[in-house]
Every structure is written in C-alpha cells, then in structure tokens.
Amino acid sequence: MPDKLIRMASQIADFFRSQPGPPELAVAGHINDFWTYRMRAQLVGALQAGASADPIVQAAAPHIHIPAGQGG
Template structure:
C-alpha cells in the first residue's frame, strides 16, 4: 500500500488526530514483514500511548474510522485501558 492509498479520516471528526497518528505508525511499519509490522504497531501504541489515547483508539475502531488494515490487525495486541 502506498502513502496515496492511506485512508483519510474525517478532518473534523472527534477521532481525527488519533486516526492520523495510528496510521502514521502503521505506514512506518508497512516496510517490515507483515507479522513484524503488526506486532510493531501494537508494541509502539502500548509503549508510548497513555490509557486515554488508547481509549480514544478503541472508540475510533468501534465507530469504524478509516484505519489502515495493519493498524486494525494490530488492535488485537493493544492493551485495553482500565
């Protein structure tokens, strides 16, 4: 998938910033072998995103926001915030 194929979140949507950030991480990891890339996205989010951001991430997933497929797949490895 090229950068031009990156889904675009609604610019005024409540989750636009989280979607953009997650897709930037996903774009970086697209150059890795698939399994490594998926794990890398989840690891990055777990390591660097605070619980509030992860809550927003899961809310955006539930609402069907425009995440890259690698980000959607990585969500299974992201820790749910308490």
C-alpha cells in the first residue's frame, strides 16, 4: 500500500510542480484536504522509514497533518 500512496503523491507533485507557489506546500495541502488519516499516516511512515519518493513529496512530509490520537 505505501508504494501506491507514494506513486499517488508523486502524481500530485507532478501537477503542482508547474503551478505558482511552493509545490511542497500545495502537495501537503492537497493531501491534508483529500486523503484519509490512514493514508496520510502510511505515507508519512513510509517516508520516515526511508522510502524513495519525489523530492517534492519528501519536502511536503513535514507539512502533512497526522492528528494525534486518531486510529487508522
């Protein structure tokens, strides 16, 4: 599942790469708005574990919100 999430996040990064503004903030904003807690937690966990990802996705990770106390 993390591979699929990384691929999806990379597709989002590809889109925002050509848009105005910092792409990592736009990627994080999109993920925060549209992805479930579980998806966000799995993506961030995979990135923290060293998964390879688009540099924009890696830069977005600190801006992805994982609410404390939420169950997956």
